[in-house]
Amino acid sequence: MRIELTVNGERREADVWAGESLLTALRDRLGLPGSKNACEQGECGSCSVLLDGRLVCSCLVLAAQAHAHEVVTVEGLAAGGELHPVQEAFVETGAVQCGFCTPGFVVAAVDLLRRVPDPSEDEIREALSGNLCRCTGYQKILEAVRLAAGR
Amino acid sequence: MSVAVRTLPRGRAETTTRRADAVPKVTGEFAYSSDLQAAGMLWGRTVRSPHPHARILEIDVSRALAMPGVHAVLTYEDVPGRKTYGLDFPDQPVLAGDRVRYFGEPVAIVAAEEPEQARRAAAAVRVEYEPLPPVTDPERATESEPLHPDRPTMGHGFRDDPRPNVIRSLVIRRGDPDVEGEVTVRGYYEVGQQDQAFLGPESGLAIPDGEGGVDIHVATQWLHVDRDQVAPCLDLPPEMVRVHLAGVGGAFGGREDLSIQIHAALLALRTGRPVKMVYTREESFVGHVHRHPARIWAEHRATRTGKLVAVRMRILLDGGAYASSSAAVISNACSFALGPYAVDNVLIDGLAVYTNNPPCGAMRGFGAVQSCFAAEAQMDRLAAALGVDPVELRLENALEPGDRLPTGQVVTGSLPTREVIRRAAALPVPEPEELPRDAIRLPGGAGNTTRGEGVRRGVGFAVGFKNICYSEGFDDSCAARVRLRDDGSAEVHCAAAEVGQGVTDVILQVARRELGTDEVFLASSSTAQVGSAGSASASRMTWMAAGAVQAACRAALEQRERRGGGEVDVERVYRHPRTFPLDPETGQVTDGDAHVALAVAAMRVVAEVDVELGLTRVVWIGTAQDVGRALNRIAVEGQIEGGTAQGLGLALMEEIQTREGVIANASFTDYLIPTFLDMPRVVSELVEEPEPAAPYGLKGVGEPPTVVSTAAIVAALRDATGRELTRVPVRLDDLVGL
Numbered sequence: 013m014r015i016e017l018t019v020n021g022e023r024r025e026a027d028v029w030a031g032e033s034l035l036t037a038l039r040d041r042l043g044l045p046g047s048k049n050a051c052e053q054g055e056c057g058s059c060s061v062l063l064d065g066r067l068v069c070s071c072l073v074l075a076a077q078a079h080a081h082e083v084v085t086v087e088g089l090a091a092g093g094e095l096h097p098v099q100e101a102f103v104e105t106g107a108v109q110c111g112f113c114t115p116g117f118v119v120a121a122v123d124l125l126r127r128v129p130d131p132s133e134d135e136i137r138e139a140l141s142g143n144l145c146r147c148t149g150y151q152k153i154l155e156a157v158r159l160a161a162g163r
Numbered sequence: 164m165s166v167a168v169r170t171l172p173r174g175r176a177e178t179t180t181r182r183a184d185a186v187p188k189v190t191g192e193f194a195y196s197s198d199l200q201a202a203g204m205l206w207g208r209t210v211r212s213p214h215p216h217a218r219i220l221e222i223d224v225s226r227a228l229a230m231p232g233v234h235a236v237l238t239y240e241d242v243p244g245r246k247t248y249g250l251d252f253p254d255q256p257v258l259a260g261d262r263v264r265y266f267g268e269p270v271a272i273v274a275a276e277e278p279e280q281a282r283r284a285a286a287a288v289r290v291e292y293e294p295l296p297p298v299t300d301p302e303r304a305t306e307s308e309p310l311h312p313d314r315p316t317m318g319h320g321f322r323d324d325p326r327p328n329v330i331r332s333l334v335i336r337r338g339d340p341d342v343e344g345e346v347t348v349r350g351y352y353e354v355g356q357q358d359q360a361f362l363g364p365e366s367g368l369a370i371p372d373g374e375g376g377v378d379i380h381v382a383t384q385w386l387h388v389d390r391d392q393v394a395p396c397l398d399l400p401p402e403m404v405r406v407h408l409a410g411v412g413g414a415f416g417g418r419e420d421l422s423i424q425i426h427a428a429l430l431a432l433r434t435g436r437p438v439k440m441v442y443t444r445e446e447s448f449v450g451h452v453h454r455h456p457a458r459i460w461a462e463h464r465a466t467r468t469g470k471l472v473a474v475r476m477r478i479l480l481d482g483g484a485y486a487s488s489s490a491a492v493i494s495n496a497c498s499f500a501l502g503p504y505a506v507d508n509v510l511i512d513g514l515a516v517y518t519n520n521p522p523c524g525a526m527r528g529f530g531a532v533q534s535c536f537a538a539e540a541q542m543d544r545l546a547a548a549l550g551v552d553p554v555e556l557r558l559e560n561a562l563e564p565g566d567r568l569p570t571g572q573v574v575t576g577s578l579p580t581r582e583v584i585r586r587a588a589a590l591p592v593p594e595p596e597e598l599p600r601d602a603i604r605l606p607g608g609a610g611n612t613t614r615g616e617g618v619r620r621g622v623g624f625a626v627g628f629k630n631i632c633y634s635e636g637f638d639d640s641c642a643a644r645v646r647l648r649d650d651g652s653a654e655v656h657c658a659a660a661e662v663g664q665g666v667t668d669v670i671l672q673v674a675r676r677e678l679g680t681d682e683v684f685l686a687s688s689s690t691a692q693v694g695s696a697g698s699a700s701a702s703r704m705t706w707m708a709a710g711a712v713q714a715a716c717r718a719a720l721e722q723r724e725r726r727g728g729g730e731v732d733v734e735r736v737y738r739h740p741r742t743f744p745l746d747p748e749t750g751q752v753t754d755g756d757a758h759v760a761l762a763v764a765a766m767r768v769v770a771e772v773d774v775e776l777g778l779t780r781v782v783w784i785g786t787a788q789d790v791g792r793a794l795n796r797i798a799v800e801g802q803i804e805g806g807t808a809q810g811l812g813l814a815l816m817e818e819i820q821t822r823e824g825v826i827a828n829a830s831f832t833d834y835l836i837p838t839f840l841d842m843p844r845v846v847s848e849l850v851e852e853p854e855p856a857a858p859y860g861l862k863g864v865g866e867p868p869t870v871v872s873t874a875a876i877v878a879a880l881r882d883a884t885g886r887e888l889t890r891v892p893v894r895l896d897d898l899v900g901l
Contacts, residue, residue, distance in 0.1 A: 029279070040278075045198035046191020050362040050412070051444045055831035058362060086191035099189040103181055106797035109805065110663025111188030112362040112412030118189055134603045141609070141838045144831065146362050146413050147663050149804030150839045152797070 015079040019044065020088025028075040034068075035059045037075035038085060046086040046115045050144075057143030060116040060123075061085045067123040069142075086115035089122060098122050101160035102153070109147035117143050121157050130161050182798075183667050183685070196382035196409035197366035201437035204368070205234055207423070207430045208281035208440070210271035210288045211449065212263035215299070215484075215519040215824025216310075217292035219261055219270065227273060227287040232280035234434045236288060238271045241429065244398030250388070250420050250524065254315035255485040257396050257425050263292070264310055265484035265521055266825045267449025274430040274438050297519035297824040301458070301481035304328040304516035311517055316486055322747040328517040330482045331490040335497050335569050335750030340510030344464025344472045348544040352461070352537040353890040355818035356481075357454035357809075359526050360836050363412015365450045366441040369427035373435075376403030377428045382411040384418045386658045386688060387695035396425050397432065401690075404428070408688035414662035415809070416525030417451040419700060420487050448829035452487045452524030453819055455480040455515070457496070457533035463541045469551050471560050473508035474541075476500050478534065480515040480523070487524030489515040494635060496530030497750065498570055502538040503580045503628040503763050504557070505566040511750070519824045525700060527809060528869040531629035536891060539625040539874035543881065553878075554588045557626055557765075568758075571751040576760045577852040577862075579789050584626055586787035586848045587765035593783050595620055606771055606778035608840050617775035619901075620782075623878025627871030628763040631854075631863045632703040635757050636744040641707035642694030643715040644734040645674065647723055652682035655715075656734075658696035659708040660688060664865060665798040666704050672794060673709050673858075677716035694736060702762065702863025703739075705794070709858040710737035740856050760854050764788040764867035766807070770879035777895030779815055781841070781876060787848035791862030796849070803847045803868045810872025812837050814880075818892050 016025050019042060026041040038044045038061070047070055048058035054069040061070045062084040070083075089096040095103070098121045108114050117140065124131060124139040131139065136157050137150075145153060187193035224236040239246065239260040246260065247253045259270045271288045275281035298307040305326035316330050317323075324332040367381030376399060383389050386406045394404040411418070423440040430438040442450045457480050464473040478496050482489035493515035500511050526532075546553040561580040567573055596604060598618075602611040606618060633639040644656035655674050661667045667685060674683045686692060697707055715735040722731045743755040766786040772779050784807060793799045816835040820827040828834045853860025873891055881888050884898055 039198075044191075045194075048195070048362070048412070049197065049441075050364065051831040053444075053830060053832055056362065086189075090190050095186070095189065099186075102189045103185040106182070106801050108182060108185045108188045109665070109801055110361070110363065110411060110413040111184065111193060112195060114188050115191045134601065137839045138603055138609055141840045144362065144836060144838065146360055146415070146809070146836060147805045148801055149806075149808035149837075149845060150842050151804045151844055152801060153839075154844075 013076060015075055017078045017080065018082040020084055030076065032075045033071050034073040034075045034078045035070040038070060044085050044087050048112055048115055050112065057120060058113050058116040060119040060143065062119065062123060067120055086119055089118065096122065097163045098125065098160045101156040105152045105156040105159055107148060107152040107156035113143060113145040117153055121160065125161055182665060183671060194410050195363050195412050196380065197363060197441045199368040199380055199409055199439060201368060201370055204437040204439050205274040205276060205434060206278040206281045207427050207438045208273045208285040209269045209426060210273065210285045212259065212266065212268045212270055214263060214292055214294050215266040216295040216297040217263050218295060219259060219263065220291040220293055222271060223289040224271065226289065227284040230280065230284045230287060232276035233273065233284045235274045235430055236271060236284065237429055237433060242396055245395040248392045248396055248421060248425065249485065250487050251490060252315040252486045254311055264519055272426045272430055274434055299518055299520055299824050301479055301516050301518055304518050310519065316490055320744055320747060321490065330486050330515040330517055331493050333493055333497050333513040333750055335509060335511040337569050337571060337751065338508035340473055340475055340508050342473045342508045345467045346548050347462060347464045348541060348548050349462045350541055350544060351889060352459045352540060354457040354533045354536055355892055356456040357526060357813045357817050358448060358819055358834060359415040359417030359451065360834065361413030361415055361417055364442040364444060364447045365422035367409060367423050367427055368437055368439045369431035370437040371431045371435055377431055378405045378407060379424055379428055380407045380409040381424055382409050382418060384414050384660045384662060384700055385698035386660065386690050388698065389421060389424050390690045392421055393424050393428060397428055405689060405691045408660055411660060411662045414699060415527045416700065419525045419698060420452050422450050444831060445829045448826055449521065452522045454526035455482065455492055455523040455533065459533065459537040461537050461541045463545050465545055469549050469556050469559050471504055471506045474501050474506050475510045477512045481518055481520055482515045483518055483520045483522035485522045487522055489523060492530040495630065496534045498568065499531040499629050500534040500538060501569060502535060503562040503626055504560040505562045509569040511569060520821055521819065521826060527806065528629065528866050529701065531627065531870045532873060535627040535870045535874045539878065540889065543878055553624055554584060557584055570745055570757055572756045572758060574761065576856055577791065577854045578761050578763055579850050579852045580763050583763050583765040583787040583789050583850050586850060587767050587785060588624065590767055590785035590846055592622060592767065592769050606773040606780040607776060612776055612778065613773050617773045618771050619774055619883045620769065620771050621879045621881065621883025623768045623875050623882055625871050625875035625878055626763065626765045627867060627874060628761055629866055629870055630758040631762050632706060632739050632759040633701055634742050636742050639697055640736050640738045641696045641711040642734055642736045643711035644693045645715040645719040646732045647719050647730060649730055651680055652684065653678050653680065654684050654686055655712060656686045656693040657708055657712060658688045658690065658693050659704055660699040662699050664699065664802065665795065666699065666708050668798065669705050669794060670708050670712050673712045674716055677713055693734060702866045705863055706857050706861060707737060709861060711735060713858050760856055760862065762789050762862045762867050764871045766871045766875035768875045768879040770876060770883060772880055772883040772898050774884060774899060774901045777899040779880060781811060781843050783843050785846040786868065787850055788864065788867055789850045789852065789862065790864050791854040791857060792851050792860040793849050794859065794861055799849060799864050800847050802864045804845045806865055806868030807845050807872040808837050808842045810869045811842060811876055814873045814876040814891050814893060816892055
C-alpha cells in the first residue's frame with residue numbers, strides 16, 4: 013500500500029506492506045535510519061519519534077497509521093545546520109557513548125522540555141524511564157537534559 | 164558496485180571532552196552496522212534450533228528455496244572450508260551438521276530480496292530432529308555424556324582432567340591451605356546468567372568483491388581475529404577477507420565471538436550480491452555468549468584480630484555448549500577469587516564445563532564479577548563473626564605492591580588498594596529521607612505500591628579488582644600507522660574497535676599530543692589498512708592503542724627528521740610487558756608474571772528495601788577507583804557510571820532464565836535492565852597513581868566498576884534486611900517476610 017505523510021517538514025510517499033511498522037518505513041523506505049530498532053516491542057525507546065507532536069515508539073505504530081500525519085524524527089531536529097539545544101547538551105556533557113539509544117533519548121528529551129521547560133531531577137528520570145541506555149548509567153544524560161533546560 | 168557504506172567520522176574533536184563521534188550520533192547520521200545499505204542488497208536470516216540438544220536427522224531446504232524472492236538456502240554442507248570456528252578453540256559449527264548443542268544454534272541460513280521473505284523462508288526450512296536429553300546441571304556435567312567427545316580444549320597447557328565436559332580445570336595452591344584459623348566463615352554463593360544486552364543488535368553487511376573475496380562490514384570488538392576465524396571457513400586466504408568496523412551499538416564482551424560474519428559472507432559469495440543480516444532482539448539473546456553462571460563455595464580462616472590466614476574456594480562456571488573464552492574466564496575467576504587481599508595460604512579449585520545451556524564467554528568483568536560477589540560477602544561475614552568494622556577488616560588485609568597474588572605473582576605496578584578503600588569509605592552518604600515522600604522516591608517507584616511503611620535502609624561496602632590487559636602468556640599486540648603529510652596534517656590508522664568507550668578520542672588525543680598538531684585525522688578501522696589492534700576487551704584498548712599510536716607518531720617524526728622532511732608513512736606494533744602461563748598443576752607463576760597490571764575499586768552504596776513487598780531502591784552510590792592516570796575525565800566517569808549500572812542490573816534484576824536449556828525471557832519485556840529510575844547518581848573519586856608499565860601511566864577503567872558494584876549493592880541490601888542474600892540477582896522472595 014502507498015502512504016503519504018509529512019516527515020521532518022517534507023511531504024513524502026512510501027510503498028509499505030500492511031504489517032509494516034512506521035519505524036521500518038522510516039528506516040528502510042524513506043532513508044531515515046536515525047531512529048533505531050533495538051527491541052521491536054516498545055520497551056527501549058530507541059525508535060522514539062514525534063507523531064503529530066506526540067512522543068511515540070515508532071516500532072509500535074503501523075506505517076499505515078501515519079498516513080496523512082506528521083512525523084518528526086531525530087534527523088529533523090537540527091535546523092539550518094545548528095544542533096538543537098538538547099543535541100548540543102548531549103554532546104557537551106558526555107551523554108553519548110555507543111550512541112545507539114541517543115536518537116531516542118534526544119527526541120524524548122525534546123518532548124519533555126516542550127511540555128515541562130524546567131523539570132526536576134525526578135521528573136526527568138520518570139519522563140525518560142521508557143528509554144533504555146546500556147552504556148552511560150544515565151547520569152550524564154540527566155546532566156544533559158538539565159543543561160538544555162537551563163538554556 | 165556502488166556501496167553506501169559511510170566511514171566512521173573522521174572529524175577533529177574540538178576539545179578532549181567532546182567525543183569526535185558525538186555530533187553524528189546526536190543527529191542520527193552515524194552509521195551503525197544495522198543502518199548499512201548497498202545496491203542490490205539481499206537480506207539474510209538464520210534458521211535456529213528449537214532444541215537445546217538434538218541429533219539432526221535431515222534438513223530439507225527445497226520448500227524454502229522455491230519461495231518468492233529467495234536466492235539461497237545454505238546448510239552445513241555448503242561451508243566450503245573449515246566447518247567449525249571459535250575464539251580460542253574451533254569447537255563451534257558454522258552451521259550445525261549432525262547435532263545441535265544449544266537452544267538457538269544456527270542450522271541453516273537464507274538470503275532473500277526482502278526481510279519478510281527471508282523470515283518466511285527460514286520458517287519453511289524443514290529440519291528433522293531427534294531430541295536428546297540435555298545436560299543442564301553444571302555440577303553433573305562431568306558425569307554426563309560427553310558433548311564434545313574430541314575434547315577440543317585438551318593440549319593447550321591446561322591441567323589434565325580426563326572427566327567428560329571439562330573445558331578447563333584449574334587449581335591454584337599456595338602455602339599450606341590446611342592451616343587453621345581462630346575464626347572460620349563458610350558460604351555458598353550463586354551468580355545467575357547475565358546478558359550484555361547491548362542496544363544495537365548483531366548486524367552487518369557482506370559484499371562480494373567480484374574476484375572471489377569479500378568485504379564484511381560489522382559491529383565487532385576485534386576485526387583481525389574475526390577475519391582469522393572467517394577466512395578458513397570460507398576457504399579463502401586472509402587477505403581476501405577484509406573486515407571493516409561498522410558503527411557499534413555497545414559490546415561489553417558480547418561481540419568478541421562471531422555472530423553474522425561467516426553467515427553473511429557465505430550468502431554473499433554464493434549469491435554474488437551484498438547480504439545484510441540484522442538480528443531481532445529475541446535472536447540477539449541466543450546470538451551471543453553470556454556471563455557465566457557461577458556456583459562458589461568459600462571458606463575464610465582468620466586470626467581473632469582479623470588477619471586472613473587461609474582461604475579455600477571452589478568455583479564452578481557453566482560454560483554452556485561451546486568453549487568461547489571460558490578457559491580464560493575461569494582462570495580470571497580463580498586468579499582474583501580472593502579479592503584484593505594478601506593471603507599466604509590459598510587453595511582455589513576452578514572448573515568450567517560444557518553443558519547444553521546457552522554458551523558463555525566474555526562479559527565486562529570476565530570472571531572477576533562472580534568471584535567478587537562471593538569474596539566480598541565472605542569478608543562481611545568474617546567482619547560480623549569477628550565483631551570488627553568491615554572497612555577496617557579490608558584495610559587490615561589489603562593487597563598492596565610488594566604483596567603476592569594467590570598465583571605467587573608479586574604486585575609490582577600501582578595498586579592503591581588502601582587508598583581506594585579510604586577514599587570510598589570517606590564519601591559522605593546522604594541523610595535518610597523522611598516519610599511521607601513522593602512515590603517516585605520509594606522502592607517500587609512509579610508503580611505507587613507503598614507509602615513507605617515497610618522501608619528499611621542499609622549501607623554496603625565492597626572492594627573489587629581485576630587484571631588489565633590479556634594474561635597467561637598471550638602474545639598481545641596493537642598496531643598503529645601514522646602518515647605525515649606535506650601540509651603538516653597527519654592520518655592515523657588503528658584497527659581498535661570504537662564500541663562506545665571512546666577509544667577514538669584516545670587515539671586522536673595521543674596523536675595530537677605526540678605530533679604537536681590538531682590536524683589529525685583518524686581513518687576508519689579495517690583489516691585492509693593496518694595490523695591487528697587486538698580486542699576492545701580486558702580493559703586493554705586504551706592502554707594498547709595509546710602505546711601503539713604513541714610509538715607510531717614518534718617513529719614517524721623521527722623518520723621525517725632523518726629524511727629532512729617530506730611525507731612519511733610508518734606502522735608500529737606495541738606490546739605490553741610479556742606474561743607467562745601458570746603452572747598447570749599448582750596454578751603458580753612459572754617464568755614470570757601471568758598478569759600485566761591490576762586495577763582496584765571500592766564502592767559504598769545506600770539502598771532501601773521494602774520488606775513487605777521485596778522491592779528495592781538504590782539511593783546513592785559512591786566509589787573510588789584506581790585509574791592510573793585519567794586521560795579524559797568525562798570518559799572515565801562515563802565508564803564508571805555505566806559499568807556500575809551493569810553491576811546493579813546483575814544485583815537486582817538481570818538474569819537469563821532457562822528451562823531445561825531453553826531461554827524463557829529473550830526480550831526486553833522479560834529480561835530487565837536498569838532504567839533511569841533504577842540507577843541513582845554515582846559519586847566518582849578518581850585515584851590517580853600512574854601505572855609504571857603503561858603509556859602515560861594510564862589504566863583501563865571499564866571493568867572495575869562492574870566487578871565491585873554487584874557486591875556493594877547486595878551488601879547494602881544485607882545491611883537493610885539482615886538476610887544472607889547469597890544469590891544474584893536477588894529475588895523479591897529473598898527480601899520479604901522479615
